[in-house]
Amino acid sequence: MTTLSPTELLDYRRTVSDNYTRLRQSTLSLEERSRHFRQARDELFASHPQSALSRQQQANFSGLHYYPYDPAWRFVLALDRDVQPDIIAVPLQDDGLFRMQRFARIHFTAQSQQCSLSLFWIMGYGGGIFLPFRDETNQAGDTYGGGRYLLDTIKHADLGTENGNLVIDFNYAYNPSCAYNPRWHCPLPPQENWLPISIPAGERVFPANQPA
Numbered sequence: 001m002t003t004l005s006p007t008e009l010l011d012y013r014r015t016v017s018d019n020y021t022r023l024r025q026s027t028l029s030l031e032e033r034s035r036h037f038r039q040a041r042d043e044l045f046a047s048h049p050q051s052a053l054s055r056q057q058q059a060n061f062s063g064l065h066y067y068p069y070d071p072a073w074r075f076v077l078a079l080d081r082d083v084q085p086d087i088i089a090v091p092l093q094d095d096g097l098f099r100m101q102r103f104a105r106i107h108f109t110a111q112s113q114q115c116s117l118s119l120f121w122i123m124g125y126g127g128g129i130f131l132p133f134r135d136e137t138n139q140a141g142d143t144y145g146g147g148r149y150l151l152d153t154i155k156h157a158d159l160g161t162e163n164g165n166l167v168i169d170f171n172y173a174y175n176p177s178c179a180y181n182p183r184w185h186c187p188l189p190p191q192e193n194w195l196p197i198s199i200p201a202g203e204r205v206f207p208a209n210q211p212a
Contacts, residue, residue, distance in 0.1 A: 005049065012050040017156035019044070023172075024160040034069040034171055041174075052177040052184065065204040073170040073201035076162045079104040079119065087123065093185040099123040100130055100187070106168060111197045118192050119151075128154035132189035133173075136198040143205050144179035147189040150202075173202030180206050 019040045026033045042063045045051050053061060081104045090098040100120035107116045120130045134147035150173050151157055157174070159167040176186035 031069045075168045077106040090187040133193045135195040148173040170201040
């Protein structure tokens, strides 16, 4: 089991931050940006002592599974701030009460359907934007059943902005840590962020035959 090492964790977060910074600043094609980002993420999972994977999982690791990059799942969206700023509290086994406050929604059209997702501000020191979601691929077993994350700026998962609007690229949807190993406990998407469509983009389910 991974033990807490503040300096190792700091290095891990710096590496994640650097990966997202390179992504935001890249002038490569969208597909090439994605390829470089995924390669760097695989290297981090495979080798870093603060990886979400156990040592045994790292020894057997051959890369995360992704859908092919599809530019149709990239959006640049304005924030709809006409929302009720409700607070959602999620009890986590190791961390206590995780609290997040709705501050905006985004709206987009996909598969001929109008879709919306709530954006949350993580309440606590420093705060951060959090965008978890579920879709029909979770139910089909193609992606992690509990849902995926797209933005979590506390952990440096930040796709940036364009012309003042938020970049929402589902090709960078990723699994929460609890998808890899039961020792992790993660906040999952609230029902208002369950989408009635399939989003075949981003990270797929982690193989069930991987040792914990």
